Amino acid sequence: MSFSNKLKQMVKLCGLSFGAFSAICIYKEDTKFYKTYVMPIVHLLDPEQAHQFSVIINKYRLLPRSKYNDPDSLKVQAFGSLFNNPVGIAAGYDKNAEAVLGLNDMGFGFVEIGSVTPLPQDGNEKPRVFRLKKDEAVINRYGFNSDGHEIVLKRIYELRESNYNGIIGINLGKNKTSPDPIGDYVKGIIRFGPVANYLVINISSPNTPGLRNMQGKKELYDLLVPVVQAAKSVPNRPALLLKLAPDLSFEERKDVADVINKKECQVDGLIISNTTISRPNSLNCKEEAQQTGGLSGKPLKELSTKMIADMYKLTNGIPIIGVGGICTGEDAYEKIKAGAVVVQVYTALVYEGPTLVTEIKKSLDKLLAEDGFKTIGEAVGKSS
Ligand SMILES: Cc1cc2nc3c(=O)[nH]c(=O)nc-3n(C[C@H](O)[C@H](O)[C@H](O)COP(=O)(O)O)c2cc1C
Incomplete structure (x- = not known):
């Protein structure tokens, strides 16, 4: 055999071996394999393309279903639903309800659309998403790109008609140039209420001009009165949650607590937190950090955990979904002990890949046992 033929054979063999190795690693849900090989290859795509690519993978359920069985310790009763485990995918990943089944396969206990x-x-x-690799962070300024109520609602009805009964939260935004922002939220509640386990009033994204002002005391009161009323009118009334920004000062946090403590403004829970517009000095990626938008991932972790603890105390223990910089089971556990009843992740998936969900769940189960807690519920707020 000539030298060039031998070389071709060798290359073929190496390709086949790597293919077989990859298949085994994917089947075995090998975390190191994803972090070392798969995610760096995915990062050759620009961040928005990589996002779209992973939504397609989940849409067509191209990854094997996680083999981890959620233990009883991870079951949580909250917001009128029984969660098989407390780890959800945060809003902004599956903006248009395309990837719910794949996300469920990955082992998430709930999906927020x-x-x-x-x-x-x-x-x-575009461009409107940026990786801060050394900080394991992302800055985004998507600005609510959305297929709109009609299309997203149709997809969720199809899911429900196919007997999908996993927990679905619907995060509601407003159109950029809407003349009636409050009306936008009320419409969302009426339309999505019958198919959602919970609804989120998102007034904390930094990429829609003026949106975050709705967190002000008077503005919040004026928003919540009609919105709470609308939620009450929906059959099978879903839970109503408010998603907050981590950049509120302590005074502003107190104002929010005062408003939601009023009977006519009572929501069923809070999501803490959205991305931050702040740029901590500790960031390594100084150049990327100058991009306008919301920062998520590791550098957000402490800020959001502190806010969870504040709001848990100020509201005497309102149920909270804790989100912001969760990369490990320990991070999730910190949020739970600060007052979160369930948690969400997003940015860490960009760096760790899909096996992260199982890793967090395994670690949470172990941490609970080490502290002598039988369930997540027993650990909620224990460090507050
Ligand atoms: C690319 C991207 C898009 C997002 N889009 C939304 C959104 O549409 N609505 C929303 O409420 N939050 C959105 N978020 C915020 C996340 O839901 C979450 O609150 C935040 O990223 C903190 O969690 P993490 O550090 O685990 O990513 C987005 C986050 C990212 C990274």
Whole structure:
């Protein structure tokens, strides 16, 4: 055999061996394999393309279903639903309800869709997502790119009609140029209420001008009165949650607590937190950090945990979904002990890959046992 033929054979063999090795690692849900090989290859794509690519993978359920069986210790009763485990995917990943089944296969205990706006809109100009690799963080300024209520609602009805009974939260946004922002949220509640386990009033994304002002005392009161009323009118009334920004000062946090403690403004829970517009000095990626938008991932972790603890105390223990910089079971456990009843992740998936969900669950189960807790519920708020 000539030298060049031998070389071709060798290359073929190496390719086949690596293919077989990859298949085994994917089947065995090998975390190191994803972190060392798969995610760096995915990162050759620009961040928005990589996001779209992974949504397609989940849409067509191209990854094997996680083999981990959720233990009883991880079951949580909250927001009127029984969660098989407390780890959910945060809003912004599956904005248009395309990937729910794949996310469920990955082992998530619940999926939050959105933010969804009443009318379809494109969002901001590209590029609008940036990786801060050394910080394991992301900055995004998507600006509510959404297929709109009608299309997203149709997808969720199809899921429900196919007997999918996993927990679905719908995160509601407003159109950029809406003349009636409050009306946008009310429409979302009426339309999605019958198919959602919980609804989220998102007034904390930094990429829609003026949105975050709705967290002000008077603005919040004016929003919550009609919104709470609308939620009450929906058959099978889903839980109503409010998603907050981590950049509120302590005074502003107190104002929010005062408003939601009023009977006519009572929501069923809070999601803490959205991305931050702050840029901690500790960031390594100084250049990328200058991009406008919301920062998520590791550098957000302490800020959001502190806010969970504050709001848990200020509201005398309102149920909270804790989110922001969770990369490990320990991070999730910190949020639970600060007052979160369930948690969500997003940015860490960009760096760790899909096996992260199982890793967090395994570690949470172990941490609970080490502290002598039988369930997640027993650990909620224990460090507050
Ligand atoms: C690319 C991207 C898009 C997001 N889009 C939304 C959104 O549409 N609505 C929303 O409420 N939060 C959105 N978020 C915020 C996340 O839901 C979450 O609150 C935040 O990223 C903190 O969690 P993490 O550090 O685990 O990513 C987005 C986050 C990222 C990274």
